[in-house]
Amino acid sequence: MLVLSRKVNQSIMVGDNVRVVVVAVDRDQVKLGIEAPREIAVHRSEIYEEIQRSNRAAAGEGAPQAPRTGAVNRAALTPRKKVPKPEKNH
Amino acid sequence: MEVTMEFAQSATIETTRFGTVQYAETDIIEFPWGLPGFSGLQRFLALSLAEQPNFVWLQSVDDPRIALPAADPWQIFGDYDPRLPVYATDTLQLRDPSDFTLLCVVVVTKDAEELTMNLLAPIVVNLKTNRARQVMLENSSYSVRTPIPRKRLEAQGAAQPA
Numbered sequence: 001m002l003v004l005s006r007k008v009n010q011s012i013m014v015g016d017n018v019r020v021v022v023v024a025v026d027r028d029q030v031k032l033g034i035e036a037p038r039e040i041a042v043h044r045s046e047i048y049e050e051i052q053r054s055n056r057a058a059a060g061e062g063a064p065q066a067p068r069t070g071a072v073n074r075a076a077l078t079p080r081k082k083v084p085k086p087e088k089n090h
Numbered sequence: 091m092e093v094t095m096e097f098a099q100s101a102t103i104e105t106t107r108f109g110t111v112q113y114a115e116t117d118i119i120e121f122p123w124g125l126p127g128f129s130g131l132q133r134f135l136a137l138s139l140a141e142q143p144n145f146v147w148l149q150s151v152d153d154p155r156i157a158l159p160a161a162d163p164w165q166i167f168g169d170y171d172p173r174l175p176v177y178a179t180d181t182l183q184l185r186d187p188s189d190f191t192l193l194c195v196v197v198v199t200k201d202a203e204e205l206t207m208n209l210l211a212p213i214v215v216n217l218k219t220n221r222a223r224q225v226m227l228e229n230s231s232y233s234v235r236t237p238i239p240r241k242r243l244e245a246q247g248a249a250q251p252a
Contacts (some may be wrong), residue, residue, distance in 0.1 A: 038176050038177055038180050039177050039180050039181045040177060041175070041177050041225075041226070042228075043226050043228055044228070047210070047226055047228065048126055048226070050210075050234050051126040051127070051208070051210070051211045051224070051226060051234060052126040052127035053127070054127075054195060054197060054208050054211075054234045054235065055125055055126055055127035055128060055158060055195060055224075056127045056128075057197045058158045058159060058160075058195045058196060058197045058198075058208075059127075059128070059156050059157060059158050060198075071139070071140040072108045072109075072111060072137050072138070072139060072140075073137065073138055073140065074113070074117055074135070074136065074137065074138075075136040075137055075138040075146040075147075076138075077136055077146070077191050077193075077215060077217060078191060078217075079187060079188045079189065079190060079191050079217060080164065080187065080190075080191055080192065
């Protein structure tokens with residue numbers, strides 16, 4: 001892991017398109033700002049890891065997989081009538 | 091409404107859960123960004139068992155051992171109000187409500203007593219392009235492990251994806 005020391009308002013470039021800025025430091029908490037293109041997802045690591053664990057649990061990793069019987073069809077996926085509203089902040 | 095596999099231009103995979111599954115290339119749902127926990131897997135089929143029409147199994151075409159059960163969140167949680175982040179609507183090119191649907195991954199707890207649904211990270215599927223992405227609702231209060239109330243499951247007539 002690359003470790004760099006930064007003071008408040010200093011920043012780090014990750015690749016060509018992502019900038020990480022130290023916005024504030026308060027005791028043991030660091031507030032970071034991320035400037036990245038809209039298409040890049042930015043998330044707290046622990047949330048990402050929680051989703052990983054959940055997906056693996058859903059797929060039944062580690063659990064024995066008994067073959068099923070019965071007809072299997074392509075699922076009919078249809079659009080929702082109710083529209084999810086866009087997120088307020090990005 | 092059930093749709094059976096097309097026989098023309100079809101391929102097959104030997105899945106661990108469902109045995110031999112026949113499919114057409116047009117059935118494939120592409121996950122260009124993979125899935126957290128399965129980042130190398132990008133091609134999936136959406137399958138339903140005849141006796142469990144309310145559950146969608148996302149069966150990996152790349153790894154026949156991997157299939158994730160999911161369901162329409164609004165079947166169980168009528169007031170689910172996910173705010174999709176810009177990176178999701180942008181990268182999946184969602185322009186119109188009729189373009190897409192959401193599926194939330196379901197986990198059966200170890201003792202098979204309970205089901206939980208991941209409302210924090212819905213899978214968004216663009217139905218026009220057949221591309222999908224699992225999206226994290228970072229700023230919401232939704233939980234990865236939202237218990238599915240047994241009563242609502244039964245009311246929907248949905249059997250557990252045991």
